[in-house]
Amino acid sequence: MALKKGQEVTLTITGAAFKGKGVGKVDGMAVFVHGTAPGDTVRGRIIKKKKSFCEAKLLEIIEPSTDRIEPLCQHANVCGGCSWQHLPYAKQAEYKGQQVEDHVRRIAGLSETKVHPTLACDQELYYRNKMEYSFSTRRWLTEAEIQSDEFVDDSAFAAGLHAPGRFDKILNLNECHLQRKESFAILDYVRSYCVEHDIPAYDAYTHEGFMRHLMIRNAHHTEDFMVNIVTNADEPSIIQPLADALLKEFPIISTIINNINDTKSPTSVGRIQKVLHGPGYIVDKIGGHSFKIHPNAFFQTNTLQAEHLYEVARNYADLQDGDVVYDLYCGVGTLSLFMSEKAHKVLGIELVEVAVENAKFNAEENKVDNVSFVQGDMKDVFTEEMVEEFGAPDVLITDPPRVGMHPDVVERLKQLKVPRLVYVSCNSSTMARDLQELSEVYEVLEVQPVDMFPQTYHVEAVAKLRLKSS
CATH class of the missing domain: 2.40.50.140 (Nucleic acid-binding proteins)
Incomplete structure (x- = not known):
């Protein structure tokens, strides 16, 4: 039936x-x-x-x-942030590895490629260096409230994470175990402060209200700690007393920023940005390089595990003296700089203009002079002329977005025939699709799953490819 x-x-x-x-x-x-x-x-x-x-x-x-185990967090079955807390972490890592292997076997059709067990994260909880919380005038109801025959009022000053699939309702958090414990404590304090001082939350329907987001970033290798308050208007008389109260309550805070987003866009990037305390950025490290992380800049969310991911990629690259490395989809240049320590020359290519500006800044700040960056769409700038200008690559590293590489880029790699290729992926299904195409020219020797996000189903993977002998 x-x-x-x-x-x-x-x-x-x-x-x-x-x-x-x-x-x-x-x-x-x-x-x-x-x-x-x-x-x-x-x-x-x-x-x-x-x-x-x-x-x-x-x-x-x-x-x-x-x-099955009892989740640590009371919100685990509702919140989209931790979808696997009901599984022991060892099982999470096992299933993530199985997922990657299934994609390599079934989608890529690579029956002989070695897929290693997942490289697990040392920290199962409190591993994120960034959390973005939101405020709303509507809270997400509990399952019991939803099933109730009586009317349940959902209006409230809600502070937490968006309910899965909803832009307007916020899961009013009572706890969170993804970032350092101070992170939730600060969120809880700001929520109580706003209620006590009649500071309204932003309403996604009427576009009225004041408090929109609270972004908290902490450095792993330094003591730097950032609080970024995103508001719907520039109101120093409201925001400065809140900042002063936060500094008094939480001496760990090293900088406070106010991003003012007075548009209807739900982004946490403000049209205006003001530094209320400290330098306006934090400093962290990956490998031997330091990075100034500004409020809206991209940085790997799990610092320690990012280093392990990059170590896998560098080992798979098998860098030799004199090697020229191309880093496709290089972002702010963290992996490019990581490779530069053992490469002769590195060229990073990235579509997002501000990311390229950050990458150049990071290279300059770290006094790295063997790395260059080019801005543009990969399928347009990755040409014969580029190879003639910068030299033929001995190693190519590609770290595309979740959708994988554009077919034109895949075809370009097949034509270029770089001796050593490393594919870093945050989506093993699209990676497998690309590996199937690349396997016409390259031998896919091994794949290493890397868990960057414990308690979630997300998994990264690194593939080692070598040019087939003609």
């Missing part, structure tokens, strides 16, 4: 699938259920019906898996 949307089903979860969903079968049809673990027997309701699979909403865990 064919499954139908709205139908309730009972199934046993047999595996962990993409995006952290558990998967089982009903009458031979694969059914994906969010919030489950392999070994769970569950009851769910079909909410999406496709030709080859269904998705179901979890209604009840009839019999829990022997692997």
Whole structure:
């Protein structure tokens, strides 16, 4: 009997699938259920019906898996920040490795490529160096409130994270274990301060109110600690007393910034930026290089594990004296600088103009003179003329966005035939798609999954490729 949307089903979860969903079968049809673990027997309701699979909403865990644990955080089953807290960390790493291997085997068709066990993170919790919280006039209701027959008022000064799939409602956090403990303490203090002083939260519908976001960044290798308050207007008489109160309560804070976003855009990047205390940036390190991290600049979210990821990439590059390295999608140049220590010359290529400016600044600040950066769309600037200007690469490193590389870039790599290629990915499915194409010219020797984000389903991967002998 064919499954139908709205139908309730009972199934046993047999595996962990993409995006952290558990998967089982009903009458031979694969059914994906969010919030489950392999070994769970569950009851769910079909909410999406496709030709080859269904998705179901979890209604009840009839019999829990022997692997299932009680999440540390009370919000784990609702918040989108930690979707796997109900699994021991060792199991999380195991399933992430299985996911990468499945993509390499099934999508890329690489049956002989070695896929290593996941390189796990040393810190299972409190590992993020950046958290962006939001404020709202509407809070996300609990499951009990949603199911209540009585009216439940959702209006409140809510401070926390967006409820999954909602731009307007905020999960009003009572705890968070992703960043250092001071991070949530500061959020909680700001929320209480605003309520006490009648400072309104921003309303995404009316575009009125004052408090929009609270971004907190901390350095791993230094004591620097940043608080970035994003508001809907420039009101020094409101924001400066709040900053003064924060400094008194939390001496750990080294700089406070006020980003003023008075547009309808939900971004935390302000049209105006003011430094209320300190230098307006923090300093951290990756490898032997220091980086000034400004409020809106990109920096790897897990500093220590980023170093491990870069070490894998550099080992796979097998750098030799005199090597010319191309770093595609180089961002702010952290990996380019990491490679520069053992390379003769590095060329970083990046689309985002401000990232290239930051990359050049980072190279100058670290007195690295063997790295150059070029701004432009990869498919347009990665040409024969570039190779003639900067020299043919001995090693090419590509670290594309989640969508993977543009087909024109993949074709260019096949034509260029660089002796050593390293593919760094935050999406193993699109990496596998690109590896399938590249395998016509390159041998994919091994893949190393790297866990940058414990308690989530996200996993990075690094692939080692070598040019096939003709």
